[in-house]
Amino acid sequence: MADKDDKLHIAMFPWVAFGHMIPFLELAKLFAHKGHRISFISTPRNIDRLPKLPPNLISTIDFIKLPLTLLEDIPENAEATIDIPESKVPFLKKAYDSLQHPVTQFLQVSKPDWVFYDFAPYWVGPIATELGIKAAFFSIMTAALLAFLGPSSVLMNDGDEPRKLEDLLVPPKWVPFPTTVSFKYHEVMKMVANLQGDDSGVSDLYRFGAGLRNSDIVTMRSCLEFEPEWLRVLENIHNKPVFPVGQLPPLPSDANSEEEDNSWRSIKEWLEKQGKGSVIYVAFGSEAKPSQDELTEIALGLERSELPFFWVLRTRRGSADTEEVELPQGFEKRTRGRGVVYTSWAPQMKILSHDSVGGVLSHSGWSTVVEALMFGRPLVLLTFFADQGINARVLEEKKIGYSITRDENDGSFSGGCVAESLKMVLVKQEGKIYRDKAVEMKGLFGDRDRQSRYVDNLLDYLKANGPAMRAKH
Template sequence: MASERSTLHIVMLPWLAFGHIIPYLELAKLLAERGNKISFVSTPRNIQRLPKLHPHLVPNIDLIGLPLPQVENLPEDAESTFDLPYDKVRYLKIAFDELQDSMAAFLQTLSPDWVIHDFASFRLVPIMEKLSIPSVYFSIFTASTVSNFCLQSPVIDGEDYPVEPRWVPFETTIMPRYFEIKRVCIDGGNVSDLYRLAVTVKGASAMFVRSCYELEPEWLQLAEDLVGKPTIPVGLLPTTAYDDEEDDDKKAAWLDIKEWLDKQEKGSVVYVAFGSETKPNQEQVVEIALGLELSQLPFFWVYRNQRGSADAEVTKLPEGFEERTRGRGVICTSWAPQLKILSHDSVGGFLTHSGWSSVVEALKFEKKLIMRPFLRDQGIITRLLVEKEMGYAIARDENGGSFSRDSVADSLRVVMVEEHGKVFAEKVKKMKAKLFEKEKQDNYVNKLLDYLHAASTIHHPSGSHKN
């Protein structure tokens, strides 16, 4: 029984993006609930921006902020990808590399049982080997994403990537497009992201994956075959919120949003949001906006026109758009409680970038998905859901990825109004029962802990590596 085992001290270090930080925190909560001690490491500003922990978790989770070294071209207040335009994220990775020096001193002092870390912290690998601290790579990406962006080679270049990955032994439509591959292979800072990933995986004892056998069993097996190490699904880790975490301003903002949602017909509203990292460019914003207008559907759009103060490209909505859609649509330019919005009965569909956390939240609340991916793994997630009839992708150019207002409007109406949309609703409802059953999620976490305990005895037969 998990509750009868000795507890572990685990350090967790996610990459400095909230699409990574939040799933790591959700896993930390599940591990802490079972009595394990978690040292959760990020930068001071990111730690401050985390949702509050439930009081019963506080004794077992230490939130530790290590100052981010300042590097040239990185704005002083930028500590996550949320604070930066795309072209400056590479400097965040360079700063993160330098953060590994203070991480080394931290680990030497703490001497934990395990480190669970992300793709970006590859410089920790030799440090942990020297300190005899075993590590696990926790992929916040799906197994199909991990398998497609092949882990066999650390030097893949976008130009050399095959149209159909030769290492996938089964028939599938789930593979990256050329323009998606190029985005993965660049902007790694001093080294490519794929190199970071390969070094991290090579140094890890195992790989944890934010996925489950109910969704992609064949891809989980393939990922393990490619890695050549235990590959353990951790479940989908839906975002959880502590009810008393919001301040008065956020509570007031939600009441205003709820008042508008309460006036709409059940299942009629399209929720539009593209996550903390994705910001459509000006041309894309225009097509999305005019597509929403053409659809004639009610919508609530969380519109972000800038990625931090260093972002020079401030996008604008089409002239007259807000006036023409006033009453039918809401443009929200400030904080919006995504979980509460998705849980509202009037919201029927979600126009999304297919970020994995957003998709998981939508599936949990049985919302139909209209998908327009922008970055990295989002295209793979989109095609996974299309293949399983759990979502509908907006039509786009296969070479460059462009799309039109008409394809946006048509896709929205197919899913929200036309008869075919019922297929997605039924499929999502059916899959929800499989994907979010508490017993299954508990089993995934317990098996993960079984591995950590068993592997600890292999790494440290005496029961501890501490001096």
């Protein structure tokens, strides 16, 4: 615990996607566990949907609710990306940018020592500087992704050569080692609007560039043991302190809701009937929704693999999503007993920890990767958008994950390729390397002592370099 004089006040401001808010909250809890005071800023409905805090942290973490300015393009009560179809996300960014004034007011009044902010609120850095508050850019994405994106001058297009879309298909010139890490053509095509500018008026690349440039330090969900080479690239291109904060494995919940206990009871009962390491767990996170064609091929692949499976399926993104996807006719009947399709919230950590789970079919979103590797589960990968392509290449290169074969141009794939990939990673001799590597990673991704050391290292820096501490000494 921090001494009274040593206590920091840290404000945290994530983008309004649960894949961002949850890692920010995990880091907030680790800071709070060590005696520091946290102001966690988001919108009212998002804060109400976050996991409940352990009782010992309730007095240390304050939730600051700032309402969004409603835009006609987004439905009422849509405060997170999970509430709307992907096409509406740029309008949510526009509404989010309207928080600039209330965030400034909050920082002015509360005067935290540090503010940790995400890629979307690229405007926080200059506000913090003006108010004498130190600013930390916190990326919930890997060092490989941030390093691949490049220096701020490239991201903000104020360098000599503007970055073209085809540049994203090869490793960039500032990466000094041989690597296969880059995007595939179909992955880039899915991100064109976000990369070049969208209805929010500001491209994601510009947001990253300005956010990184205007920060005092760069922090990210990473660790030296996993990607030391990418962390070095980041230090070189940004020329400022870079701190990995660890992989942020979620802390076990202190109190389960009745609903969670009930759902786990029936799921556990089914898992107990399956052979050890035989089940493929299928989940694409809270954001990724397969198209109807993709969903059909995934289902046919699971059917053909003849492996037991547990599939957490989202058929739509929020109430405004009118394009609900459907399973192939007769699929559930044909796979009854061998497979479960679960369309409500599922206790992912508990499922992954069960001995009958032998692997995970996932979109390669980093939170799912961390949770799978905490329990040594190898990954079969099917990317959809954003950072997932880079994550998949990193996992392929390290032989921890295997990507389903797809058409390079349009990203299409067949049920046959899904079935072959699943059998290879879970059952066949040639997939043993993935199974072994995933078990090896268990010691790294699930190590809470190591996680604690990363946070201590960062806090030492924050204390030595925060404005309040400078004034004190």
